Amino acid sequence: MEYFVQLFMGGLTRGSIYALIALGYTMVYGIIELINFAHGEIYMIGAFTALIIASVLTLHGFNEIAIFVLASLAAVIYSSAYGFTIEKIAYKPLRHAPRLSPLISAIGMSIFLQNYVLLAQTSDFLPFPGLIPEFGFMKKYEHISSSAELMIFLTTAVVMVILTCVIKFTKIGKAMRATAQDRKMAMLVGVDINRIISITFIIGSALAAVGGVLIASHIGQINFYIGFIVGIKAFTAAVLGGIGSIPGAVLGGFILGWTESFATGYVSSDYEDVFAFALLVLILIFRPAGLLGKSGSQKV
Amino acid sequence: MQKKSEIKKSLLVSLWFMFLTFPIMVIRVNPVEKLVEWRWRNMVIVGVGSFVLSFVWRYMLRQKEAGLKRIYAGGRYKIPSIQRVSEDRRLFIPLLAVLSVFVVIFPFIFSAYQVNIMTTALMYVVLGLGLNIVVGLAGLLDLGYVAFYAVGAYTYGLLNHHFGLGFWAVLPAGAFMGALFGILLGFPVLRLRGDYLAIVTLGFGEIIRLVLENWNDLSFGPSGIANIDRPSFFGMQLSLQSATVYIYFLMITLALFTVFVVNRLQNSRIGRAWIALREDEIACQAMGIDKTKTKLSAFALGATWAGMMGVFFAAKTTFINPASFTFLESAIILSIVVLGGMGSIAGVIIGAFVLILLPEYLRAFSDYRMLMFGAILVIMMVFRPQGIISNVRRTYKFEGINVPGEKNK
Amino acid sequence: MLKLVNVKTFYGNIQALKGVDIEVSEGEIITLIGSNGAGKTTTLMSISGITSPGSGEIFFRGRPIHNMSPDKIVSLGISQVPEGRHIFQKLTVMENLHMGAFLRTDKDSISEDIEYVFGLFPILTERRHQAGGTLSGGEQQMLAISRALMARPRLLLLDEPSLGLAPKIVKQIFGIIRKINSEQKTTIFLVEQNANLALQVAHRGYVMENGKIVLEDSSDRLLSNEAVKKAYLGL
């Protein structure tokens, strides 16, 4: 039983990260129907920025809390800035292009960003400082879950709630939903859709940065390639939950996290990724719109 | 006035990029050694570079828009030069002759290395043409194409390793295995819509690679299969030098064969159905086209070519392991199709040559190779999304009831 | 109030508008009739800034608007009810109405206006918490008009409000259009297939063929024009 709980908690941590990144995919897909392949790279850049800022601050003798806050802040700001810029360069000029073009552009962007960081920084793994503080009360439960794991889950939960509220109740959120459903009509009621799309990218990227900082300080090292696999997994999670659906992305993230965790724990980690992808294929075959996606009957 | 605002715009862009690239480009940290390196020079480079590039970028965007407007104003598309040339026999035949001569003497005037590179490029031509059936003609985005390539390669690798079967015996088997996997994987997923199909094929591609990596008993795992036989020449094993030339000509033949088949296919009943399916699925079904079967045929046919090239790949490198069949490989093949111009045979050929040969010859910039590769993809999509050669599909020109205009002889 | 001067718009590789001149005065209902593909919808989309005109000028109350973004144009007081209604399917009726008032910040008068449109279309009151997509065709058209009114437009562009509706509902909607014009003094630019109906409510009419205005006159005279009768009224 304890083993089960341990695996469950591990899956929760992993799932939280997938969920945070999947949100970016799902929001962008919802609004411009684009698989933003470069999203994983945003996550990586967030982690790198946090590492760089944290290292500089450490040298200048800041205290730990200040480093954690400032580094995370920098990660969020820079990731958002990258997300914003990428959209302007690689996707905006392609608004009216055939569907495949922005996807190729996104793949290109992903490759570009990986190599940009590789060349500007290094190909080696860099140790990432454990920015997440240890909680005293967690000592008792250490055999089940660590402070960092708890922190990751809590942050994800809080971010989720905030995001849901933003989408549901604010004007921006309403405009985002309207743009997602009918872009032309949104323009006709006065929504500046370029701004809304930019905001979507910024929010999605900020979430990815949060994910990047959390998981990097939990795992303790990063390199330029960490975004790729995680990106694909997070995308899988988004599709699993029903792409375009915010709760879907979260659910998809957790399901994927648990699948991998339990598959590793009870079967074998050899086929960890195979399980993840097999799950994706199965879901799509039997529920093509994902778990929470609505399979809107095709209009004829 | 205009100039001033342009300069201001570029200045803003330049400032923005200096800000954006600041942590990654300027600071290099080495947390291991607790070192921080400040590279302010990079900031200057980024600033100046983005200032200049932003002019170029806007100029090109304007050019593109102007180009579009010209087309609209003219009311018709400019006939691409390629089509004009291919229709003008006086120009076309000599060109073809020169090209053929060049192709034939190529391996005798250049080093084995050049021949090798050319063979590789030709392999990608064929892979591109195969994927073009799936993506360009039938409009199915396949991100796991490399899986079928792997299937072909392992078919040969394993049959050769265990039973000593030769290249020629396995070539059809590889093609068959490709088709078989295409059907097996295609059957359940082809009813999915565009992006979902893309992601599922990506998943399948990864699954195949992961299975090859982990199932040691079958595939020898990550250490791969070595010492695979090269193609034999009427039962003789050739020396390395002549084998290179031999493989080159083999590849030329295969490429010609592929061009021939794809060309015939796209101007046939089946090809029409693929194109129609890409345009409108519902209307297609209402016109009596079996969606699943037609899609499956495209998918399986594409896979057949990948399987065949897999066999060829194994025979050429004589060593295979799962690392050769990653997603990046699929992305490269897809890029060839898109860069060249989806649905266009000539485009795919040129796309393959550009994407495979250029990086090979730009080895001096090897560090920047992948960076450029990524940038090229983005830039192409932004400024010339129809590819180098836009699809100049030959349409049926009806010229009268007694001379049915099927002029593709 | 609204003036189109030699507007040319390209759509895909087809020139949809080949030099259109239209003038609308304050408080009028004008209609633009013509067969499908003549360029009527493109005219409205050019006014709203969705498709930018290739050349020519559009003025609204003296200001050039042909290079403005759609949201700017809405904020100046031009609302459009597009062809096919384009209700936000997953948003509720209330949310749809709030989207109509997207650029407004005056909370109190927004709720006043909601009451007003509920007064125009009482059926919407019952449906207020239903998702837009579950409404019937006629109700959606009512919602679409209400949504456009929520922006308090000076100029309301209506694209084929009768499309696909039962003759009964069409009559009701045209009644409301007249009412909006007389009560709110909203200028109305109506694009219609159903020329007969359109000319009955409008003060003036334009006839469009192949991207050009071929005829312009008062509604009465258009109704009795032989050419119009033959081509558009089917008499």
Next chain:
Amino acid sequence: MKAVMEIKKLTVDFGGLRAVDHLDLEVKEREILALIGPNGAGKTTLFNCITGIYAPSEGSMSISPPGKKPGTINGLKPNIVTRKGITRTFQNIRLFPNMTVLENVMIGRHCRTRARIAGAVFRGRATVREEQATVEYSYHILEKTGIAQYVNEFAGNLPYGAQRLLEIARALATEPFILLLDEPAAGMNPQETGVLDDLISKIREEEKIAILLIEHDMRLVMSISDRIAVMDYGKKIAEGTPEEIRNNPVVIKAYLGEEFVA
């Protein structure tokens, strides 16, 4: 006259929504039957159901093509339904815009031809002959529908009215015995509608097929239909000759409105 298609108690549900509700309908040989009713009444859903795009939740649809064995079309895939001889046009034109007019019609011939991959590659005698026949047949149909002058144009570049006609031509190429037309006159001016009117009558006469028609243009409906069925909220509320329908109080209340009587 004998019925070529019989629909009994047909019901289609979408989630909680009942789009078609226990509908009975009979299409007789060589008749023009019009289906009218307000938007959302389930007319197009009925078409989608007949042509196999949606599966009915309940009820049966059977056909008895002239000269062939009768049978059911319940749950058949769209392409099979077409092969059995029921074909359609779409409310919002669904041509293949980047294919030529001729190619569009040739797609309609797909289900009546048989060349396969091998045939396409080797291009044997039979294949070449079949292609030739396809081209000729398609051109013939274009002539019949009066749009042969566009033969080499891209379908997307055609004027609107011609696109509508091309859809009909493409449908005819599949050699149907029932042709379903979904608002063929939508967006046409009275002149074009007149042409369409003639064409529909001509098709019925020359091709000897039944036509089931959804249309809002009452003038067209009243002038060419043999019978009219009226749908509202998924149910058939009336059926009869144009004269009967025009004066049916239920129809007037639900659809036509008082004014129409006058």
Next chain:
Amino acid sequence: MKYISGRLFLTAAVLLSMMITISCTKHESGSIKVGVAGAHSGDLASYGLPTVKAAELVVKDINARGGILGRKVELLVEDDVCKPEVATNTASKLLSQDVHVVLGHICSGATKAALGIYKESRTITMSPSATNPPLTQSGDYPNFFRTIASDDAQAKLEVDFALDILKLKRIAVLHDKGDYGKGLAEFARGFLEKSGKAEVVLYEGITPGAVDYSAVVQKIKNSGAGAVIYGGYHPEASKLVMLMRKKKMGTFFISDDGVKDVTFIKVAGEYAEGVYATGPMDVSKNPLAIAANDAHKKTYGSDPGAFFLNAYAAAQALLNAIEKGGSTEYKAVSNALRTEYVDTPLGKIKFDERGDAIGVGFSMYQVKNGEYVEVK
């Protein structure tokens, strides 16, 4: 074929002229050409570049002394990004430039792919880092030599250490699914099973780049293993170790020379304490090694990277063999390699029949106070 036309031809013409210019850059004959192949760009460059530097240092020395056999030595450096399919092109490019011997390749997979080509042109190839056992043990490649011991030797050492020194009964074997790591793990499992002294309670691959390894770590904990034998490189190893220690697991961690790297200690920090790793025998006292390291520092301003000394030794061995053999002929060189001892930073070495260096082996190290210290 009608489709091929104008622009294609133009492209072809441009390419043709490009190739002519490139193929014209032939080197003047007379010099001894040593090909250096390996990953010099991309993510594995850090394994390949030190070899280039080692070769440059050795050649600089030798040319300064007037070359060998009266001929200058020239280096031809080619990148294979560690990909088999690229490696074959790299190999044929080197051969078309008439190299006499090749130093490389770096990765086992690329080496295997390239060897097929070198073998047929009878070109001696010596890798400083390809540890895959069949490269030498299969006997397929008589032209192949290496200055690093093969994986099975490491695995044997690890297993013996766990069984005999630590006296463990339950052992978990993990790998990173890679060529190197998985190969090693396979050997380790084989040796463990053959010994019958301990049970392999877990045998699994982990996925490099995965977000989190806690599931695997829990599994290790749950299996009750006394030690983990890990085949793979240091990034994943440090993640595993850190997670294990954070979860208060005292399980021994025994790994290979992919982990015996200072970066591992620096990354894992305090968590690295007590980790065992096999690595090449300690040569830090060897004066030649000290000299080589100093030369690197002097020339490039930094500490040498992975496989630097192996590469240095390989370069010396190759050139020494040419000198002793008196020619660049295949027979002469391979004979000299097998018979003549040469003094290198790795010690006095020559090569056995299969091509493995005699006198090159592994020792066990343990992290103590932030440093790898040889055990015993």
